[in-house]
Amino acid sequence: MRSRAAVLDRATPRAGIGLKAGAWFAVLFLNLPILFIVLYGFTTDEQSYSFPPPGLTTRWFGVIMNRGDFWDALWLSVSVAFVATIAALILGTLAAAAMYRFSFFGKESVTLLILLPIALPGIVTGISLRAAFDLADVPFSYWTIVAGHATFCIVVVYNNAIARLRRSSPAMMEASMDLGANSLQTFRHVVLPNLATALLAGGMLAFALSFDEIIVTTFTAGQQTTLPIWMFKELVRPHQRPVTNVAAIIVMAITFVPILLAYYLTRDTQDVAGSGK
Amino acid sequence: MxxxxxxxxxxxxxxxxxxxxxxxxxxxxxxxxxxxxxxxxxxxxxxxxxxxxxxxxxxxxxxxxxxxxxxxxxxxxxxxxxxxxxxxxxxxxxxxxxxxxxxxxxxxxxxxxxxxxxxxxxxxxxxxxxxxxxxxxxxxxxxxxxxxxxxxxxxxxxxxxxxxxxxxxxxxxxxxxxxxxxxxxxxxxxxxxxxxxxxxxxxxxxxxxxxxxxxxxxxxxxxxxxxxxxxxxxxxxVGISNLLQGEAARAATGAARACSIRPEKIHLAPAGAAAPGSAMRVEGEVESLLYLGANTRFDIRLPGGGYLAVVQQNRDAHYAPEQGSKVTLWWDARHLMTFGG
The missing domain is CATH 3.40.50.300 (P-loop containing nucleotide triphosphate hydrolases)
Structure with missing residues (x-):
């Protein structure tokens, strides 16, 4: 308790004017473009983004309701993200459990290999996956997209799970065995409940990452159009441009909710790693 | 039973x-x-x-x-x-x-x-x-x-x-x-x-x-x-041991065998004081002392080069030497613990 009070004391002195200005500049720099995206979702000009908009309308929200291609793309993205996240939860948790529990020759190298997909530029992951699928004669499909997304989704889940495992006392599992629980009961009653929030946060981040992924998807998709690809194609077409903006607003809403939830669920634990990509 | x-x-x-x-x-x-x-x-x-x-x-x-x-x-x-x-x-x-x-x-x-x-x-x-x-x-x-x-x-x-x-x-x-x-x-x-x-x-x-x-x-x-x-x-x-070896042991006990005596078994007396007939006796000088409330701990330097810790209860106003005082230490021979050959 005393140490927390000390931290508060140290944080109390007010920030200088320069620091404040810098912070506000950074906030605007990051968020102003998003405001413009929202603004142009309501413009009456359908060919270019002129400023100020010649007029405001909500008719693009009506237009998008009848654009089946948009809803197909949205559904495909949600479905890919869902399946990739499930795969990542299973494989990422198992990988974390193995790396936590066993030490073996080359463990550091394996850790690096697991983390590599998120460290490498997406374009490298994309090209190598495409080359690998070609070599193996795997036709590009829904499942090649899922596999491509799973590569980096696993990392997010793995990072969260292993951080939580490292933080929990190894004696906890021994205590459970000591009290009569076998390995399966220990996993169910002790390990899993302790991992739950970390897995939830990791899963949500994985979902959000997969949902707006475009680079790896470009290389691993066949005829499928995920939402980011749809938007990219839509943007270069001359008509109904604001529809893209309306789609962007919908996407923002969809990705924002899980990220916010993940933040609130894990903010006391301070070990959510790998949230950037 | x-x-x-x-x-x-x-x-x-x-x-x-x-x-x-x-x-x-x-x-x-x-x-x-x-x-x-x-x-x-x-x-x-x-x-x-x-x-x-x-x-x-x-x-x-x-x-x-x-x-x-x-x-x-x-x-x-x-x-x-x-x-x-x-x-x-x-x-x-x-x-x-x-x-x-x-x-x-x-x-x-x-x-x-x-x-x-x-x-x-x-x-x-x-x-x-x-x-x-x-x-x-x-x-x-x-x-x-x-x-x-x-x-x-x-x-x-x-x-x-x-x-x-x-x-x-x-x-x-x-x-x-x-x-x-x-x-x-x-x-x-x-x-x-x-x-x-x-x-x-x-x-x-x-x-x-x-x-x-x-x-x-x-x-x-x-x-x-x-x-x-x-x-x-x-x-x-277990406890403070007061281990004496070699010359220090010879000075205190007459034999070079490793031995030990618990600090609370040792009596402190002014230099040259007589000890009961059955007791072992050695002269020394107070190197340092620690007042610990219930008792006082003296570290005594022996002529043979060793040290003995002595813990004395502060129950009565009895002999209380100061740093540098020459003192006599004595203890009942049955309290001496010897080890090895």
Whole structure:
């Protein structure tokens, strides 16, 4: 308790004017473009983004309701993200459990290999996956997209799970065995409940990452159009441009909710790693 | 009186990690209902012995038996022992009540009985009102009690305690020693208590095993351990030892054999004072002194080059030398402890 009070004391002195200005500049720099995206979702000009908009309308929200291609793309993205996240939860948790529990020759190298997909530029992951699928004669499909997304989704889940495992006392599992629980009961009653929030946060981040992924998807998709690809194609077409903006607003809403939830669920634990990509 | 049965027995048990002999051919028996301490510095093998009993380790060689049954290959969850862990190892996602009832839940004890026994146990460790809290909302001493209740609720025949008081402050530690002893008398089961604190071992135990480098130096009741240590190591680890060797030993006792004398057995007198006929006597000079309230500790330099610590009760206004004073030390010859050949 005393140490927390000390931290508060140290944080109390007010920030200088320069620091404040810098912070506000950074906030605007990051968020102003998003405001413009929202603004142009309501413009009456359908060919270019002129400023100020010649007029405001909500008719693009009506237009998008009848654009089946948009809803197909949205559904495909949600479905890919869902399946990739499930795969990542299973494989990422198992990988974390193995790396936590066993030490073996080359463990550091394996850790690096697991983390590599998120460290490498997406374009490298994309090209190598495409080359690998070609070599193996795997036709590009829904499942090649899922596999491509799973590569980096696993990392997010793995990072969260292993951080939580490292933080929990190894004696906890021994205590459970000591009290009569076998390995399966220990996993169910002790390990899993302790991992739950970390897995939830990791899963949500994985979902959000997969949902707006475009680079790896470009290389691993066949005829499928995920939402980011749809938007990219839509943007270069001359008509109904604001529809893209309306789609962007919908996407923002969809990705924002899980990220916010993940933040609130894990903010006391301070070990959510790998949230950037 | 019927012979008490043996709760735990070790027969030539070794546990090696590569070239390191954590436990090296150790044999002993622990009796039913005994408070048995394993005392030793860190790395002496005492915790490994505890883990061998709990089943977290398997012996490299030798036999570990609990109530006469060979424990080779028996996993921790099939042993009739429970452990109080050093860092308590409470389950952070469960309430105190759920923590205590965990072992009963796993053993499929009906919910009503489970709740009743958990409450009884919490009452015994004086935490009756804390059942709904999470471990993170408890103090160190309270967590320690929860860990104790969680182990005892299963009514094991042997309770293992791995330095359970190590993380508590001094006052709490002393209070818990009294309570642990009382609880042990109340439940009547075997307590095996690992500690590096000789005070804890002496104050609570029926018998103490002193570990050193994977072997047992001596197993004895506390008083015997203190008054008649069998080796220099035991004399040094239990209490202040005042070990004298070579010339210093010759000056004090007339022989060069290593010997030791407890500081409270030594009398202080002015230089040149006579001592009773049967006493051993040596002259010295006060090098330093520490006033400790109930007693004063003098460090006396001997002519042979050695030092002797003398602890004198501050009960009466008797002889109180100052730093640099020449003094005479004397003690009854039966208090001298000698080791080796």
């Amino acid at each position: 019927p012979q008490p049965s043996i709760a735990v027995s070790f027969r030539a048990v070794s546990r090696h990690y590569g070239a390191v002999r954590a436990v090296d051919e150790v044999s002993f028996d622990i009796l039913d209902g005994e408070f048995f301490a394993m005392l030793g510095p860190s790395g002496s093998g005492k915790t490994t012995c505890l883990r061998l009993i709990a089943g977290f380790e398997q012996p490299t060689a030798g036999l570990v038996a609990i109530h006469g049954r060979d424990m080779a290959g028996v996993p921790p969850y099939d042993r009739d022992v429970n452990t109080v862990f050093q860092d308590y190892a409470l389950f952070p996602h469960m309430s105190v009540r759920e923590n205590v009832a965990y072992g009963l839940m796993i053993r499929k004890v009906p919910a009503a009985e489970r709740a009743k026994r958990a409450e009884e146990m919490l009452a015994m460790v004086k935490l009756a009102d804390f059942g709904a809290r999470k471990p993170s909302q408890l103090s160190g001493g309270q967590r320690q009690r929860v860990a104790l209740a969680r182990a005892l609720v299963n009514r094991p025949s042997v309770l293992l305690l791995d330095e359970p008081l190590g993380a508590l402050d001094l006052k709490l530690r002393e209070q818990m020693q009294v309570e642990l002893k009382a609880i042990q008398r109340q439940v009547g089961i075997t307590f095996i208590y690992v500690t590096h604190d000789q005070g804890e071992a002496l104050s609570m135990s029926d018998r103490v095993a002193v570990f050193n480098q994977g072997r047992i130096e001596q197993i004895a009741a506390p008083a015997e351990l203190y008054e008649k240590p069998r080796t220099e190591f035991v004399a040094g680890f």
